[in-house]
Amino acid sequence: MLNLLVLAAEAPEVKWGIFVPDDSTIAGLFLALTMGILVYVMIQRARAGLPIPEIRRIAGLEAFEEAVGRATEMGRPVHITTYYQDVGDYDTWAFWAYLAHVAKLCASYDTRIINTNSEWLTMTVNEEIIRQAYLEAGRPDAFIPDDVRFMSDWQFGYTMGVAGMIAREKPAANFLVGYFYAESLILAEAGALVGAIQVAATSSTAQIPFFVASCDYTMIGEEFYAGAAALSKEPVIYGSVVAQDITRVALVALIIIGTLLNTAGSSFVIDLIKF
């Protein structure tokens, strides 16, 4: 019966002959293309050393060095983790900038770094990043491969494993960086129980409240990505963040115009965006 109803229904009109007839398909394509061009231009400018806008100071970034320094003084390890993020997720890419920064600090201070994982492919990249940091610091022998650990790819298996590891190893610094879910508060509480200085950076709006309540420093939302760019100084990340920022301002301007027009009774901007 359902099949008959589907057949009887009028076929939806395909936009411009190839686009599915959903809201914002063509507008979305134009946004992607515009952003792509903007990102490319900004990356090229950053690579060529041409002036591009500087990223403002982000409270919390300095805390990474402070926390690693404290761990060094106390002779205790540093722990850094991100929850289940695939290598193709942009949160993972931002996490790698933080991991490289922390690994470099640990390698130069000769402090042990522990990285826990719930995604096996991300773990292999993490291991390479940490190994490279020790190599650059001239201490390849100080790198301990067993400190890059796979816990479990099941959420609470991972959580329990990390909480147990924190209780046993007692890291002096606990960095929770990336996209988290319900495990966020458990991990942060485990760190608080052993007296670790805790820095969190996440784009997960649902978990920010827990990090704000239980960590010493929290980078919220887009600060996480901007922080990655500021830390790495990598032209690709830096140029992308600047391009995103310009797009964000343009969208806010569009929203102001759209809201005023909508108040006046015109849905021109909304129709444009839904096209």
Next chain:
Amino acid sequence: MSTDPQIWVQAICTLACYSYLIKENPAYRVAEYTLVALYTSYNITRLYHSFIKPYFINYCLEERQYYFIVMGLLGLLLYARYAPPQYRWLARYPIALQVGWGLGGSLARSPRPVFTQVADVMRPLNSIDNVVFFVCFLVVMSYFFFTVAKESKFIQGSGRIGRYIMMIGFGTAFGNTVQGRISLFLNRLTFLLTDWIGLSV
């Protein structure tokens, strides 16, 4: 007191997990390792039945769709990281493929949901609710301007107000979730007192 061994296992595991609140101890460690081991063993079985059996045994060997071997070989290249150093670079190829696939997929899926939200933000300013929403939206957004107009006192002040507004929102979310967590704890407590010990609560 319950005589059902399953209830006893559940109760002991629950208490072992809560013992972490006192300090890390052997009971917690047993629960932790058991949980991780159980899931790992379950996952190996699941992966065999979800991937190796259908793709390699059924499609590749039985139906002779040999192109699945290419994917299998790419997957096997990941083990090259355990090979002698001169062959370890081979492990980068499957990772590169996965990264490209993931980022391409993200790019294709990303713009539309953004525009759906943007269109929803543009509400007519004909009620107090909508005006408050619009003002809050603008000040919160200005907190996330990292490069543009970062020297402007107006944007800095607006961003500071935006941060306070976000904190109010975070506080609400925190309180809401803590209540949820307490109800989860009460559920466990009810289980221990009624199902295990046999009290009537």
